Amino acid sequence: MSIQKLKPVDAVVVGTGVAGSIIAMELVNAGLKVVGLERGRMIEPQHDFAMPYVHDELKYDKHSDIFQDLSRETITFRNNLQQTALPMRELGSFKPGEIVGGTAAHWGCHARRFLPDDFIVKTKTDERYGKNFLPHDCTSQDWGVDYNEFEPYYDMFEQIYGVGGKAGNINDVKFEGGNPFEGARSREFPNPATLRTPMGEKFAKACESLGYTPFQNPAAAMTRAYVNLYKQMLGECMRGGFCGSHPCSQGAKASPLTAVLPALLKRENFELRPLCNVIKINKDSDGKRATGVTYIDSQGRMVEQPADIVVLATYTFNNTRLLLLSDIGKPYDPVSNTGVVGRNYSYQTGGKVSVFFDDEQFNPFIGGGMIGTSIDDFNSDNFDHSQLGFVGGSYIAVQTNGATPIKTKLIPPGTPRWGSEWKKATAHYYRRSFSITYHASCQSYRGQYLDLDPTYRDANGLPLLRMTFDWQENEQKMSAFMREKCEGIAKAMNPSKMGAKAVEKKYTIVPYQSTHNIGGAVMGSDPTTSVVNRYLQSWDVHNVFVVGGSAFPQNAANPPTETIGMLACWSADAIKEMYLKKPGALA
Amino acid sequence: MPHTPSAHAYSYLNLPEIAFLDAAVSRLIPQDELGPGAKEADVTYYIDQQLVSVWGTHGRNYRQGPWLEGTPQQGFQSRLTPQEIYRAAIRDTNEYCLKQFNVRFDFLKEEAQLEVLKGLESGSILLPHVSAKLFFDLLWKNTEEGFFADPLYGGNRDKVGWRLLGFPGVASGAYAAHIDNPTLYQAEPVSILDIKKGQASLDAQGYVKHVMIRKGT
Structure with a gap:
C-alpha cells in the first residue's frame, strides 16, 4: 500500500480524551503547530447528546456507538500464563470510548486526587510495616514524583474541570466538612461541594456514630455555572440521573467536549483529524528519535504525519499497544521479570453492601454528577495495616448516580432471579434501598501484564493486545475487610435487610466493574522498571511522551481521571518549560 | 394456551417463536395483582426488534476465530449471534417439549413451563445446537430490558415497568x-x-x- 506523506508539524497528539485534549491545548498555547489524531468520530454535543435522547438507559448502558467498536479492535484476556487468551467479544468489565472526547464523554465525574501515600506505596509500606510486608510477587513501586510536586497540576486540572468540593486541608490547615485525609491543597476547590441526599445523610450519620469522618465526593459535574481556565462555560448539573456511562445533555459534565475542545478547535495552530487510527510511531534509522506517526484514515488510506514531538495520549490499552507495535521500549517478560512495556497492568477492586428499608422510601432516580458522601478512614495508608495482612485501601461511599430501571434495582439476598417473587421484591425495594460501595486499590504483580496476542488480530491485521490478570490474595483480603466495614456502617443505619456483593474469586471480564484499567507504560525513576521517566517521556525515544492511565505503576482506590488529567498538565508543562528549550532526555 | 395474534409487524421472529416467547416471558415476569407482566408489556416484540438491531447480529462484537470455548471468566465465546441463538434454542426447546410432553412449549401448563425454564437455566436440559444456559441468560436479560427500557424500543408498553417501580x-x-x-x-x-x-x-x-x-x- 502506498503511503501518503504529509507536511511535518511540531507535535502530533494521539487521542483526544482527558490527556490528549489538555496536552494539545497547552502545546498550542506554547506556540506549537499541533495535529490531534482520533480514531473515533466527531461529536457535536448539542446534536449528538441532545435531550431527551441521552436519557436512554438501554443505549448508553450497553449499545451505544460512543463505546469502542470491538468488531474492529478488542483485547484478548486470560487469568494466568497457563491459559490461552481469548478475545473479549463483547463489552463487559470496562467501556473505553471511541469518539472525539474519548472515554471521558461518559465518565462518572468523580474527581478525587490520589492521596500522598499513594505515590510512595513501596517506600511507605517498607518503612512502616517492614520489607517483607508487600507480597513477594508484588511489583508496586513509587511513582518517582511526590504529591507536593504534583499539587499545582492537580490544582490546574481542577480549574479546567471545575471540580466542586470542600477542602479538608489547605496548606496543612485542616477544615471541617472536607476530607481530613486529603493531601494539602494550595487553595479551595473552584466550585462548592454537592448537596447531601437523604441517603447520603443516613450514611453520614451512621459513619459519625462509628467515629468516621464523612464528606461530599469531589465532583466534576458543575455545582454552579462555571467559566473555566480555558474560558469555557459549563452549565450546572440538574441531577437528572442517566449519568454514569451516559454523556450529558447539559454540558454539566466537565470533559474534553465541554471543557477543552471548544476552545482548542478555535485555535489556528490546531487541527483535529477524527476517524484516523494511528497504527505506528515511526523512528529514524538509529531508533533514538521518533519521526512522526502512521495512521489509517476513514477511507482506508495509509497516511504518514511527520512531527518533532509525538504524544501518545490514548486509553491505557492503546498506549501500551502502540509502543509494542512500534518497537519502543523492551517488552515485559513475566518469566524473567525483565523488560518494561506491558509491565504492572492493574485495575481496581470493589464491592457493595446493600441496605433495604421496609418503612422508608427514597428518590433514587434523582442524582448523578457523582453526588455522594464518602469516608476515607480506610483509604490508602490512613489506617494501620500491621495486623491486617494486606496493603492498600478503599474509599467507602453512598453515591446517587440516578438509579436506572434496568440496571439499578436492588433485591434482598435469597430473592429468586425471576418470576412472581422477583417481581414483588423488585417493585417493593426499588425505592426502599441503596448501596454502600467500596472502591479499592489494586497492587501490581509480576504475572499481571499486557503484551501482544500471538493469535488474534484487529481489522487491520495487527495483533491484539493481550491482558493477563487475576485477583490476588492481597486484594481478596482487603475486599473482605472493606465488606466488613461497610456492613458495620450498614448495621448502624438499622435497615430491615442487608445484602453484600464482594470481589469474585477470579477476575472475570463479563460484568461491568470499572473503566479504570491502568499501567503497561508506567512512570518511574528507574528505566529498568518504567517505560517513561518522571515527566512521562520515553526513556528510549526522547521525543515520545506517553500520558494516561498507562503511566500509573499500580492503582490507588480513587478513580483515575483526575490523576490522568493532572499528569497531562504536569507532562505538558515539562514539554513547554524544559523540552522545547532543550530537546533531549529530561531525566 | 391459545395464541392471540399480535398487533405488531414482526421483523425476525416467526409465529411459533412468537408463541414460545409470549409464554416464556409470561413466566419470567408474570401478570399478577401488581399489574401487567412481560407479555403484556410487549417484551416479545421488543426482543424481535433487538434481534434485527446491530446488537442482534453482534455487529459491534469481535467475530474473528479461532472460536474456543474458554472459561466463564473469558465471557461470551459462541460463534452464534443472538438471532441464531434464539432461532436454534427455541426450536430445540420445542423439540424437547414434544419429546417429553407431546406438545410444544407454549401449549404446556404453566407449572410445566416453569420446570422447563428452570431446566434451561440450570443447564439440566441439554439442547443439541446451543447451550441452554446461554439461551436462558440471554432470554432473561432481554426480558428484563424489554420490561424496563424506554418504550421507544417496542417494550415497556404504557410504561408498565416504570409504573411498577x-x-x-x-x-x-x-x-x-x-x-x-x-x-x-x-x-x-x-x-x-x-x-x-x-x-x-x-x-x-x-x-x-x-x-x-x-x-x-
Whole structure:
C-alpha cells in the first residue's frame, strides 16, 4: 500500500480524551503547530447528546456507538500464563470510548486526587510495616514524583474541570466538612461541594456514630455555572440521573467536549483529524528519535504525519499497544521479570453492601454528577495495616448516580432471579434501598501484564493486545475487610435487610466493574522498571511522551481521571518549560 | 394456551417463536395483582426488534476465530449471534417439549413451563445446537430490558415497568431543587417515545415537566 506523506508539524497528539485534549491545548498555547489524531468520530454535543435522547438507559448502558467498536479492535484476556487468551467479544468489565472526547464523554465525574501515600506505596509500606510486608510477587513501586510536586497540576486540572468540593486541608490547615485525609491543597476547590441526599445523610450519620469522618465526593459535574481556565462555560448539573456511562445533555459534565475542545478547535495552530487510527510511531534509522506517526484514515488510506514531538495520549490499552507495535521500549517478560512495556497492568477492586428499608422510601432516580458522601478512614495508608495482612485501601461511599430501571434495582439476598417473587421484591425495594460501595486499590504483580496476542488480530491485521490478570490474595483480603466495614456502617443505619456483593474469586471480564484499567507504560525513576521517566517521556525515544492511565505503576482506590488529567498538565508543562528549550532526555 | 395474534409487524421472529416467547416471558415476569407482566408489556416484540438491531447480529462484537470455548471468566465465546441463538434454542426447546410432553412449549401448563425454564437455566436440559444456559441468560436479560427500557424500543408498553417501580422516566428540571429533600417525588412517567409523540410538556432545556401523582399505597 502506498503511503501518503504529509507536511511535518511540531507535535502530533494521539487521542483526544482527558490527556490528549489538555496536552494539545497547552502545546498550542506554547506556540506549537499541533495535529490531534482520533480514531473515533466527531461529536457535536448539542446534536449528538441532545435531550431527551441521552436519557436512554438501554443505549448508553450497553449499545451505544460512543463505546469502542470491538468488531474492529478488542483485547484478548486470560487469568494466568497457563491459559490461552481469548478475545473479549463483547463489552463487559470496562467501556473505553471511541469518539472525539474519548472515554471521558461518559465518565462518572468523580474527581478525587490520589492521596500522598499513594505515590510512595513501596517506600511507605517498607518503612512502616517492614520489607517483607508487600507480597513477594508484588511489583508496586513509587511513582518517582511526590504529591507536593504534583499539587499545582492537580490544582490546574481542577480549574479546567471545575471540580466542586470542600477542602479538608489547605496548606496543612485542616477544615471541617472536607476530607481530613486529603493531601494539602494550595487553595479551595473552584466550585462548592454537592448537596447531601437523604441517603447520603443516613450514611453520614451512621459513619459519625462509628467515629468516621464523612464528606461530599469531589465532583466534576458543575455545582454552579462555571467559566473555566480555558474560558469555557459549563452549565450546572440538574441531577437528572442517566449519568454514569451516559454523556450529558447539559454540558454539566466537565470533559474534553465541554471543557477543552471548544476552545482548542478555535485555535489556528490546531487541527483535529477524527476517524484516523494511528497504527505506528515511526523512528529514524538509529531508533533514538521518533519521526512522526502512521495512521489509517476513514477511507482506508495509509497516511504518514511527520512531527518533532509525538504524544501518545490514548486509553491505557492503546498506549501500551502502540509502543509494542512500534518497537519502543523492551517488552515485559513475566518469566524473567525483565523488560518494561506491558509491565504492572492493574485495575481496581470493589464491592457493595446493600441496605433495604421496609418503612422508608427514597428518590433514587434523582442524582448523578457523582453526588455522594464518602469516608476515607480506610483509604490508602490512613489506617494501620500491621495486623491486617494486606496493603492498600478503599474509599467507602453512598453515591446517587440516578438509579436506572434496568440496571439499578436492588433485591434482598435469597430473592429468586425471576418470576412472581422477583417481581414483588423488585417493585417493593426499588425505592426502599441503596448501596454502600467500596472502591479499592489494586497492587501490581509480576504475572499481571499486557503484551501482544500471538493469535488474534484487529481489522487491520495487527495483533491484539493481550491482558493477563487475576485477583490476588492481597486484594481478596482487603475486599473482605472493606465488606466488613461497610456492613458495620450498614448495621448502624438499622435497615430491615442487608445484602453484600464482594470481589469474585477470579477476575472475570463479563460484568461491568470499572473503566479504570491502568499501567503497561508506567512512570518511574528507574528505566529498568518504567517505560517513561518522571515527566512521562520515553526513556528510549526522547521525543515520545506517553500520558494516561498507562503511566500509573499500580492503582490507588480513587478513580483515575483526575490523576490522568493532572499528569497531562504536569507532562505538558515539562514539554513547554524544559523540552522545547532543550530537546533531549529530561531525566 | 391459545395464541392471540399480535398487533405488531414482526421483523425476525416467526409465529411459533412468537408463541414460545409470549409464554416464556409470561413466566419470567408474570401478570399478577401488581399489574401487567412481560407479555403484556410487549417484551416479545421488543426482543424481535433487538434481534434485527446491530446488537442482534453482534455487529459491534469481535467475530474473528479461532472460536474456543474458554472459561466463564473469558465471557461470551459462541460463534452464534443472538438471532441464531434464539432461532436454534427455541426450536430445540420445542423439540424437547414434544419429546417429553407431546406438545410444544407454549401449549404446556404453566407449572410445566416453569420446570422447563428452570431446566434451561440450570443447564439440566441439554439442547443439541446451543447451550441452554446461554439461551436462558440471554432470554432473561432481554426480558428484563424489554420490561424496563424506554418504550421507544417496542417494550415497556404504557410504561408498565416504570409504573411498577415508581420510576418517572426522562428527568425533570425540578430534580436539582429536590436533591436534598426527603419528600417522595411521585410523577407520571414520561418516555422518550412520549416526547417524540408530543405527549409531554418540556421546559426550555428539554427537561420534562412531570405531572405529579398521589399514590394510595
